[in-house]
């Protein structure tokens with residue numbers, strides 16, 4: 001194909017957020033799609049291989065967490081033989097996909113961004129609200145805005161990578177870098193809690209010319225299915241992203257099968273730490289045994305035990321409001337969710353201080369169906385998440401923790417857990433250490449004279465290092481604490497909550513047990529799914545270097 005120009009993609013901006021205020025056109029638009037979707041329940045979701053629906057003999061359901069008697073969809077489970085044929089067909093499609101001119105691959109995903117932003121915005125949001133328990137605000141920032149941002153900014157980042165070329169050329173030589181996709185297929189294993197993450201984990205490798213086998217979460221199948229439909233409609237070739245759902249019961253053997261394929265070249269995972277560790281181990285063993293063609297790339301973003309440090313100099317109203325959002329928005333089911341607070345004893349105890357304000361604000365939170373507009377909080381993901389939250393609350397009580405509010409749940413219709421605050425005197429108690437992934441916040445009040453020890457506690461209490469925030473109005477405190485906590489969070493915030501990273505603004509990801517810190521929403525993640533080839537082209541031979549235009553070194557002359 002001839003080159004007819006060096007094209008520059010459109011300038012990239014964050015997708016403007018819609019607010020869904022009463023009487024707004026967006027509220028009416030979303031409501032109408034939600035109503036229609038509820039009237040059409042349940043949907044049927046097949047596997048999609050080579051762009052075609054494949055039904056299997058084994059089906060499962062995605063339950064609606066706010067009304068568990070109903071389900072959003074029945075999905076067909078992929079089995080291992082379908083997995084094998086999907087991998088073979090994806091590999092067969094790879095040559096043509098990686099050879100497609102960059103501007104065409106870019107155009108396909110820019111078109112997908114427009115489809116999410118416009119035609120499918122309310123449908124993908126409604127699927128996320130019904131299936132994953134998000135209210136309109138949370139669905140907007142995830143399924144609409146973040147997914148669009150991942151796609152548009154991704155095109156920009158890949159453009160930047162392709163433009164990065166060796167800075168020097170010797171006389172008569174042209175050096176170039178070619179950014180090859182990986183040799184084999186990339187396996188994307190994605191979580192329930194962010195529709196955007198499901199799409200992004202496939203998009204990142206795919207836009208670089210890789211082919212992808214996607215195992216979505218059983219808790220997000222329908223929204224992920226819509227994402228896949230959008231990719232196909234935008235022009236992603238049929239076999240480039242294969243959509244293969246399965247249940248969590250069959251996931252261990254299904255995933256192991258994919259990882260044992262000799263052409264497995266990369267894992268793009270987001271989910272819990274223990275699952276990632278088990279996959280990492282499997283890959284490491286097989287790599288050590290020389291079972292793969294190369295050394296697979298392993299990218300995983302996992303759990304967190306995220307913290308707010310509230311210094312005595314903090315502006316208390318801001319610290320409280322940000323803490324309420326960070327701990328309880330989306331029921332504490334963001335990997336970034338706040339789950340431990342270290343607060344100055346002075347600020348906690350003073351009248352109208354952190355404690356008084358926090359409890360007063362939490363009283364105002366409405367918990368209920370995410371499709372009713374007034375509810376700030378909805379249900380947790382399912383029965384296991386419900387039981388887990390309540391069992392941690394019980395364990396905290398058994399350890400001597402004081403429940404300041406909440407502490408109860410109701411699963412008669414949906415899986416509701418009240419926003420819960422536990423006050424602990426033991427900074428290393430269980431709920432200060434382990435990820436709960438529910439609306440459960442534990443608070444440790446430190447003596448103001450113990451600030452240094454508190455920094456050590458934050459750093460050493462949990463194995464994670466995902467997000468954290470420092471609230472203070474004293475610059476020297478901020479500088480000191482931030483430096484001391486250098487490895488305690490991959491995303492640190494100053495006087496701002498620890499959730500809500502925005503693509504293109506705060507690259508997202510943590511280290512320690514929280515993941516490989518490859519930073520979703522930034523350019524660096526794309527480098528993980530590329531294998532660069534250095535090219536040196538010589539226009540002049542050894543002219544000017546070899547003796548008499550031959551091969552001899554001038555330094556050999558005597």
Ligand SMILES: NC(=O)c1ccc[n+]([C@@H]2O[C@H](COP(=O)([O-])OP(=O)(O)OC[C@H]3O[C@@H](n4cnc5c(N)ncnc54)[C@H](O)[C@@H]3O)[C@@H](O)[C@H]2O)c1
Nearest residue numbers: 190191192216217251252255271272275301302303304335
């Ligand atoms: N750091 C981040 O960017 C980030 C973002 C979102 C979620 N998370 C983390 O994800 C977790 C919540 O998501 P989740 O509940 O979907 O996680 P999960 O680990 O249960 O599931 C993630 C994926 O792994 C699959 N899976 C589950 N068990 C498996 C097994 N034994 N073997 C192979 N595959 C298996 C699931 O089907 C799903 O596709 C939390 O720990 C949260 O902190 C992290």
Ligand SMILES: N[C@@H](CCC=O)C(=O)O
Nearest residue numbers: 334335336499500501508
């Ligand atoms: N990137 C999101 C969290 C994603 C994980 O669940 C945030 O910053 O709140």
